[in-house]
Amino acid sequence: DADVTQTPRNRITKTGKRIMLECSQTKGHDRMYWYRQDPGLGLRLIYYSFDVKDINKGEISDGYSVSRQAQAKFSLSLESAIPNQTALYFCATRSNTEAFFGQGTRLTVV
């Protein structure tokens, strides 16, 4: 099993719909992150959490929300999806020296 598992792997949704991306990890680390990746823009941080009670906004948090349900689970929600949220989304957890990424969720908003 993968250390970081994201579901779904692919999703197409309509503008205005609410959608949740889920992430679970088996590494046992406290820190978890959500990034989006766009061509030419690289990986940009959306939200991060240092433990279950600690949630922080990243550089591009507008239009997104998160929930840290447990040490191992960190979900990302798009409250009302818009086309420019079409991107590849990655969840990650990390140790002191290494970040471990999931396989990514390819989200298309039409």
Added chain:
Amino acid sequence: QKEVEQDPGPLSVPEGAIVSLNCTYSNSAFQYFMWYRQYSRKGPELLMYTYSSGNKEDGRFTAQVDKSSKYISLFIRDSQPSDSATYLCASEPGGNEKLTFGTGTRLTIIP
């Protein structure tokens, strides 16, 4: 200006060549530097991690950091087709904080 700048490429080189990938950074607080490799349709994976100026070798890969000029490099010797991927540099002020990534360089090794 992005805190970490990276030439997006694409870069194509013949098998066996030496590859040089480069990044610059602007935040003087950055102390830790990493290179991640990302294959198509996969998440990034850590390739190299370093925190000091100078060179760090791991097999065919060498990471080089020059803090005085804020320059980060990754060298790949004897490049192989399996090295074809996107390479992302990343930096952060201190361990266990927020990584700032470059945009990634797409590399293709031609057999």
